[in-house]
Amino acid sequence: MKNTALTSTHEALGAKMVPFAGFNMPVQYEGVNSEHETVRNAVGVFDVSHMGEFLIEGETALNLIQKVTSNDASKLTIGKAQYSCLPNETGGIVDDLIVYKIKEHTYLLVVNASNIEKDWNWISSKNDVGATMRNLSDDYSLLAIQGPKAVEAMQSLSSHDLSAINFYNFIVGDFAGIEHVIISATGYTGSGGFEIYCKNSEVKQIWDNVFKAGANYGIKPIGLAARDTLRLEMGYCLYGNDIDDTTSPIEAGLSWITKFTKNFTNSEALKAEKERGTERKLVAFKLDERGIPRQGYDIVDGNGNIIGNVTSGTMSPSLGIGIGLGYVPKVFATVDSKINIQIRKKAIPATVVKLPFYKG
Amino acid sequence: MNIPSELKYTKDHEWVKLEGDVATIGITDFAQSELGDIVYVEVETVDETLAADEVFGTVEAVKTVSDLFLPLSGEITEFNESLEDEPEKVNSDPYGDGWMIKVKCSDLSEAENLMSANDYKALIGA
Numbered sequence: 001m002k003n004t005a006l007t008s009t010h011e012a013l014g015a016k017m018v019p020f021a022g023f024n025m026p027v028q029y030e031g032v033n034s035e036h037e038t039v040r041n042a043v044g045v046f047d048v049s050h051m052g053e054f055l056i057e058g059e060t061a062l063n064l065i066q067k068v069t070s071n072d073a074s075k076l077t078i079g080k081a082q083y084s085c086l087p088n089e090t091g092g093i094v095d096d097l098i099v100y101k102i103k104e105h106t107y108l109l110v111v112n113a114s115n116i117e118k119d120w121n122w123i124s125s126k127n128d129v130g131a132t133m134r135n136l137s138d139d140y141s142l143l144a145i146q147g148p149k150a151v152e153a154m155q156s157l158s159s160h161d162l163s164a165i166n167f168y169n170f171i172v173g174d175f176a177g178i179e180h181v182i183i184s185a186t187g188y189t190g191s192g193g194f195e196i197y198c199k200n201s202e203v204k205q206i207w208d209n210v211f212k213a214g215a216n217y218g219i220k221p222i223g224l225a226a227r228d229t230l231r232l233e234m235g236y237c238l239y240g241n242d243i244d245d246t247t248s249p250i251e252a253g254l255s256w257i258t259k260f261t262k263n264f265t266n267s268e269a270l271k272a273e274k275e276r277g278t279e280r281k282l283v284a285f286k287l288d289e290r291g292i293p294r295q296g297y298d299i300v301d302g303n304g305n306i307i308g309n310v311t312s313g314t315m316s317p318s319l320g321i322g323i324g325l326g327y328v329p330k331v332f333a334t335v336d337s338k339i340n341i342q343i344r345k346k347a348i349p350a351t352v353v354k355l356p357f358y359k360g
Numbered sequence: 361m362n363i364p365s366e367l368k369y370t371k372d373h374e375w376v377k378l379e380g381d382v383a384t385i386g387i388t389d390f391a392q393s394e395l396g397d398i399v400y401v402e403v404e405t406v407d408e409t410l411a412a413d414e415v416f417g418t419v420e421a422v423k424t425v426s427d428l429f430l431p432l433s434g435e436i437t438e439f440n441e442s443l444e445d446e447p448e449k450v451n452s453d454p455y456g457d458g459w460m461i462k463v464k465c466s467d468l469s470e471a472e473n474l475m476s477a478n479d480y481k482a483l484i485g486a
Contacts (some may be wrong), residue, residue, distance in 0.1 A: 016396075027423075028396060031396060031397050032397050032422045032423075033397045033399075033422070033448075093449060223424055225396070225422055227423060228423075267482075290400070290402075290444065291400070291402075291421050292399065292400050292425075314422060315399040315400060315422065317422075344418070
């Protein structure tokens with residue numbers, strides 16, 4: 001099992017450590033509910049250094065990225081990032097990712113930890129255009145500093161105006177005494193803030209300075225458990241739960257990152273699928289009664305027939321109700337549709353709702 | 361780790377307080393700390409008579425669902441309904457306000473199979 005550069009720091013803080021995607025990761029420090037609340041109301045810091053980073057360079061870098069990703073990376077200008085996915089050839093998704101345009105002919109791809117090897121092999125297999133690929137995953141760390149107070153709390157650490165970095169934009173600049181850090185206004189929580197990419201050798205200094213700078217803002221370390229409840233309240237897909245090798249980006253509600261302005265892997269089939277409409281859709285639902293939906297639970301109709309399955313579910317810490325995502329046939333996919341979640345022996349009524357569950 | 365000496369314990373990390381033939385049952389301090397924030401306690405077996413080791417309910421933390429096993433055979437006479445709105449009491453006061461059920465025991469000799477505080481302490485390595 002791999003450690004991040006901060007594993008001993010987490011252990012010293014008393015974190016509960018768990019294996020996740022081959023890494024020894026902090027799942028919680030003082031408790032998932034209080035950590036969740038810290039990010040919603042103040043500022044929290046996640047070590048998400050397990051994520052993978054690939055650098056794609058050269059005159060043909062964009063050609064390769066356009067071939068393998070669903071979003072249109074030609075729209076990116078330097079300093080902008082884009083959410084995207086890697087479609088496979090059979091209608092599913094290899095992974096979801098973020099594409100950064102670092103400079104002309106240089107792009108950074110940030111992928112899920114569990115898929116680093118799969119993605120690397122997949123993109124390599126499509127690289128018949130001669131782009132230079134470098135896997136930086138083992139050398140780079142990633143901190144997510146998230147919450148409504150993140151900008152104010154972190155401003156003293158950089159000479160750049162952090163409030164001027166718009167959502168899904170980034171700069172390469174000084175941060176916490178380190179030069180050439182990527183400061184990216186992205187995240188997986190819906191509460192604003194930054195993601196900081198730096199070298200492993202630099203991350204401890206950054207972590208320590210971030211906590212000093214945030215001390216008066218109630219800053220706390222946040223584990224993976226709260227990362228999951230935070231992203232689920234926003235309805236952000238998690239690879240391996242809500243999307244995988246068998247789910248199409250169209251049925252997963254990712255049409256907005258599937259652009260038919262260009263050709264890419266399986267684009268013709270996906271375009272046809274979009275035009276004819278999918279048979280099932282990923283929907284967000286909240287329980288009408290007490291209970292907690294969980295991944296793998298059946299979704300049933302009023303007669304008890306199984307119509308789908310829950311892909312993610314939790315008790316929403318912000319709302320205090322059971323919420324989830326799951327695939328259902330199109331006829332049950334419109335907002336306000338009534339479905340039921342089979343929880344042990346009972347079918348608990350639920351209502352299809354619009355995302356996000358939580359509006360900050 | 362709080363392990364009151366006057367209570368009895370099970371390997372499933374439940375505690376039992378016997379008063380006559382009525383047992384009050386909950387989960388231990390160790391169990392609640394392992395589970396983390398408890399967000400739901402479901403007991404739908406009130407008025408049912410179950411055998412020892414049968415499932416009488418479930419306790420859900422943010423990431424886990426765990427069955428609750430009945431330590432002693434008998435009729436479940438009461439569920440701590442305050443846990444429906446405040447399941448966090450199981451975290452904050454597992455041996456007090458966080459109690460879960462009361463059982464009218466049908467075979468008190470089963471209590472001999474329960475663990476003492478010292479045995480339980482050894483089990484969890486506390």
